[in-house]
Amino acid sequence: MIPMTSPAADSHLKEALLSSEELFKGKFLHAKRDTIRLPDGHSATREYVVHPGAVVVIPLLDDGRVVLERQFRYPVDRVIVEFPAGKLDAGEDPLVCGQRELLEETGYTAREWAHAGATHLAVAYSTEIIHIYFARGLSLGERQLDHGEFLDVFTATPQELIGWCRDGTVTDAKTLTCALWLQNVLSGAWALDWQAAASQGGAG
């Protein structure tokens, strides 16, 4: 069986919207509860977080190291090792978001960018998609953390990062997904389409 078939062929799996209501809208979290029709005609409810989408950046230094962050993540009550990432502003292009977040959080700007792929973070209960970019030709300026944002920036070799993915030091799903990309790009198995950062404007 091929994994992707035509929409019509998936009618035995698909769920259809019947009605939608706000579950809540907090300062950060926004959730909905939809009533849906199951493939067998019965109805059920789906509760999920509405998310604007996000971007994660794999910054490659000229010496082969990567730029990472250590950030306390309250929901999991620990300091998490992760690649720079952030949410899309309303209507923001993902590449522009990646350039903005890399600069704000780490102080780096990049001469070249490559779009890699995308990942759905929590398909059971969130609309979130994270766009994955590589960045190279990095130059370091001054970072511009948001008010109330606290994180350490550090560098590591790809080999160190892959080792941390194995030994449990890295548990963040987006960063583990980036490690899959990094490993296959560095081995030459997966090629990237690098583009000059023309769209970065004054920051490039």
Added chain:
Amino acid sequence: MIPMTSPAADSHLKEALLSSEELFKGKFLHAKRDTIRLPDGHSATREYVVHPGAVVVIPLLDDGRVVLERQFRYPVDRVIVEFPAGKLDAGEDPLVCGQRELLEETGYTAREWAHAGATHLAVAYSTEIIHIYFARGLSLGERQLDHGEFLDVFTATPQELIGWCRDGTVTDAKTLTCALWLQNVLSGAWALDWQAAASQGGAG
């Protein structure tokens, strides 16, 4: 800088609980809003989903293929290719959960299991941790889908799966994380500690 340092050394990153309130408790989603103290002494709020944790299983067939699922995931409005997975029941051992979910969703039981690692799915707004297991020595019985659960089971070679991770057919973060594990286990770079499924009781 090493990625993990002592708790005391992370005081410049850590956030401390001041007070907690229920944001909402739906049939599926449960969320809290905590007021916290930032490292600089200011206060802020954190809204997050409280999740019981989950398990994902990488089932290896004797012919080298892996068992996958196609399931419509309402929040992202598409059929997602993913490894078998499910939420922990209250107090459930992750291995027992993996054995239960593999049987329920695919009909397979496994002679041997290996714990791989764990991933935090959405560190910004969910407590969810997913425990990753490999299973081998598979034998096929009858699947026992929950009421209202609809999914296709299919098999693929690891090479096909890795190709789908690159071309965007696979976007599910837990499955991309599993692909990192699969690639490194099959290459021999990462070793697993296989255990007989003694604890599976009647199903083993």
